[in-house]
Amino acid sequence: MSSSDPTVQPVPASVVERVDAADVTLSNPKWAVISLGSNLGNRLETLQGAVDALEDTPGLRVKAVSPVYETEPWGVEPGAQATYFNAVVLIKTTLPPSSLLERGHAIEEAFERVRDERWGPRTLDVDIVTYQDVISDDPVLTLPHPRAHERAFVLVPWHDVDPGAEVPGLGAVSRLLAEVGREGVQARADLELRLPE
Template structure:
């Protein structure tokens, strides 16, 4: 059994429906689903705001299986990869899988940059207050060090 943290996000089309499709796609293995957050884009800032959430899943799949399933859901949502950090219908990132470390360019674990991204850490902290990001420490400590400008919890939106 593996336990994985998956970050999901969308800023194109029906953003909430895209996030719900990811929740449905991982439903058999879901342990927790965070609240939805609206966040300002980073990297390429000339785009619409994102809706983001975190899923915690457990099951027999290994790291590569979580990645493959996430990519299948992205493809099903019509995601087209044209611009790094650009707009997307659905983004599913494997943030961590147990304490697995991977330097494979196709699946870097833990996800690079996760330790400084409010889009990942804030919703993760909501569903796992004791969470630890391998190699970086307690998620609560990482969140405390972040500028949370542009991060808004959307209690009016639900993924269930």
């Protein structure tokens, strides 16, 4: 997934990665990028619960977890909501995109996600950012995520876990991040998500 370009910045020490033999349990797995966010309740505990729930999904292995970032809510007035904790997870999965979407929604519901307000506060947001190199304008699941390339809270942690990543059809995450900038995205070095055992 990562570039061998020597100019690429090293992955931060807080990035948690798994390299093991368990991949043999997945037949022809695909890479996917999942964005997590929470601004209600115990935000760190919720994000960790989402990582654990993804790992508990048959046909899915969590391969890397980004550092945690604290970010301002998107699409609302400053101070109108609590700040978010955000992270990005790299996975390998044999689930098709539609099943991965269903699993994401089920995990959100397990954490009592309510969908009554656009850009409203939420206990948990689980978004599929990319699925392999798939480009699809299906309104149920648009791939890549239609707004991820313009959101620093996705691009910053994604760049941490995969500095050479590309958004299918849109180019390098590093270039997109340079265009968007890092404003409003604060590293929380005091917090860390762990890979499930």
